Structures are given as structure tokens and as C-alpha cells.
Amino acid sequence: MQQMFRQPNPSFFPLIFSILLFSGFTVAYGSEVDIDMGDASANEQRKMQQWVSGGINAVELSLGTLPGRNIKVELVTKPYASEPVPFAQVIRGRTNKVKLQVNTAWPLQDFIDDWTLYHELSHLYIPYLDFPSFWLNEGFATYMQNIVMLKSKVIDEATFIQKLRSGLERGRLNTITRPGKLSTVSNDMWRKRAYMRVYWSGAAFFMEMDTALLQQGNSLAAVIRQYGTCCLAAESSGQALMEELDAIAKTTLFSSTYLRYSDRLDFPIFKAEQLAAIAQHYSGEP
Numbered sequence: 001m002q003q004m005f006r007q008p009n010p011s012f013f014p015l016i017f018s019i020l021l022f023s024g025f026t027v028a029y030g031s032e033v034d035i036d037m038g039d040a041s042a043n044e045q046r047k048m049q050q051w052v053s054g055g056i057n058a059v060e061l062s063l064g065t066l067p068g069r070n071i072k073v074e075l076v077t078k079p080y081a082s083e084p085v086p087f088a089q090v091i092r093g094r095t096n097k098v099k100l101q102v103n104t105a106w107p108l109q110d111f112i113d114d115w116t117l118y119h120e121l122s123h124l125y126i127p128y129l130d131f132p133s134f135w136l137n138e139g140f141a142t143y144m145q146n147i148v149m150l151k152s153k154v155i156d157e158a159t160f161i162q163k164l165r166s167g168l169e170r171g172r173l174n175t176i177t178r179p180g181k182l183s184t185v186s187n188d189m190w191r192k193r194a195y196m197r198v199y200w201s202g203a204a205f206f207m208e209m210d211t212a213l214l215q216q217g218n219s220l221a222a223v224i225r226q227y228g229t230c231c232l233a234a235e236s237s238g239q240a241l242m243e244e245l246d247a248i249a250k251t252t253l254f255s256s257t258y259l260r261y262s263d264r265l266d267f268p269i270f271k272a273e274q275l276a277a278i279a280q281h282y283s284g285e286p
């Protein structure tokens with residue numbers, strides 16, 4: 001939606017600039033975000049600034065102020081890429097960096113519709129975890145990219161459900177060819193090329209947690225917003241993170257479900273009502 005984008009000042013587009021983000025959440029002023037535009041032209045820089053600002057707004061709408069005092073967004077132009085954002089990664093350090101390859105020739109709307117920026121920014125809301133728990137890192141970002149797109153009205157409820165369904169199906173199929181305990185497969189995800197099993201088993205875990213929290217009048221996004229204001233560390237373990245989220249949500253569900261998922265050999269099954277309940281909650285007004 002167009003109204004969620006800050007209008008850039010057209011007279012000022014240096015190669016590297018900062019935007020001071022105003023937030024309606026826990027603090028009046030959020031992180032300072034540096035965007036390194038690489039060698040993009042002035043027009044393309046304007047488009048990229050609109051896209052990144054809108055992406056940050058969208059993620060903050062669901063998850064609260066971006067964690068950390070400073071965040072760097074580095075754009076690397078790939079003029080011949082067949083999609084707007086062919087590759088991206090989070091590089092963690094004293095200042096967390098989101099590095100995105102972009103083909104700036106694509107229209108702004110294609111950037112807004114692309115999931116990648118929402119996924120990478122969502123990563124920043126939980127710590128970097130041990131490799132056997134890595135399914136939590138990728139699952140969280142994979143689930144949240146869809147929540148963020150739904151809540152900020154980039155996609156509607158039907159598209160949200162369809163995206164989750166097709167992702168879960170990719171995870172289910174990948175589980176057949178990448179057997180073993182989820183924690184073991186996760187520990188060796190790159191060599192085993194078990195991305196879809198790891199990403200979507202993790203997404204399924206957070207969907208299951210969110211379903212349970214919604215039934216208690218809470219939500220995963222609300223728990224994460226609280227976690228971001230009290231407890232977020234740069235690194236942790238899956239078990240420790242689950243205990244902290246349990247303390248915030250006043251449950252033991254995160255820890256017990258985490259142990260069950262770590263050992264699980266199969267891929268979770270979801271009912272249509274579960275997906276519908278999640279979609280309905282996050283498509284409501286904030």
C-alpha cells in the first residue's frame with residue numbers, strides 16, 4: 001500500500017545516507033539505518049530508498065522497532081538479474097548488516113512484492129542460534145516474511161494462505177528425500193541441501209506456536225515485540241531462546257514443542273482452520 005511509504009526528500013540523495021526512523025512502538029526514535037546504494041543512478045536510488053523504507057515500516061508494524069542502535073543496508077547492483085532481489089543475507093556484527101543484490105531496473109512494485117527484504121529484516125528479531133537449532137532462525141524469518149506482507153497489505157488473506165500451503169508442501173516433499181531428525185538435518189543443511197525441510201519445518205513450528213498463542217488471546221508477533229524490548233541477544237541457543245519466550249508468554253509450550261520438533265522425523269500437518277485463524281488475526285487492523 002502506497003501510504004505506508006515515507007516520501008523521500010528529492011533534493012538530497014547522496015550515495016550513502018541515513019534515515020532516522022520514527023516509530024509508533026516502544027520508543028519514540030528507533031534504529032539509525034544507513035543505506036549504501038552502491039553505484040545506482042539518482043532515480044534508482046530514490047526507488048531503492050522508497051523500497052527499503054517501506055520494508056522497514058512493514059516489518060516494524062508487525063514486530064516492533066528494529067533491534068539495535070544501527071543497522072546497515074547494503075545494496076549491490078546486479079544489472080542482468082532475472083528478478084529484483086536475486087540474493088540476500090544478514091551479516092551479523094557490532095552493526096548488523098542486511099546485504100541485498102538488486103536489479104534496480106525492476107519497477108518499485110516488484111520490489112515491494114518480493115519477500116526477500118521482509119525475510120532478512122525479520123532475522124534481526126531473534127539471536128543467531130546453534131546449527132542444530134538453525135531451523136528456528138530460518139523458520140522464524142520464513143513465517144514472518146508472510147505475516148509482515150499480510151499485515152502491511154502487500155498480500156491478501158487468500159494469497160497468504162496459498163503461500164503458506166505451497167511452502168509447507170515444499171517442506172513435506174523435501175522431508176521425504178532428506179530423512180533424519182530435524183536437528184541433525186539442520187546441523188548439516190548446506191551439505192545435505194535440505195533448505196526446504198529446514199526452512200518450512202521451522203515455519204511450521206512458529207505457525208503451531210502462533211495458533212496456540214492466538215487461542216490464549218496472545219500472538220507470536222506480540223511475544224517477539226516484548227522479547228525485543230527486554231531480552232534480545234546477538235547469539236543464543238535454541239533452548240535458551242525458547243525458555244525466554246516461554247517466560248514472556250507465561251507458557252511452557254515453546255520449550256516442549258521445540259524438543260518435539262528437534263527430534264521429529266516427519267513433516268507437520270496443518271488444518272485449513274489453523275491457517276485461516278492466523279490469516280484472520282494478522283489481516284485485522286493493528
Ligand SMILES: [Zn+2]
Pocket residue numbers: 119120123137138141
Ligand atoms: Zn534466512
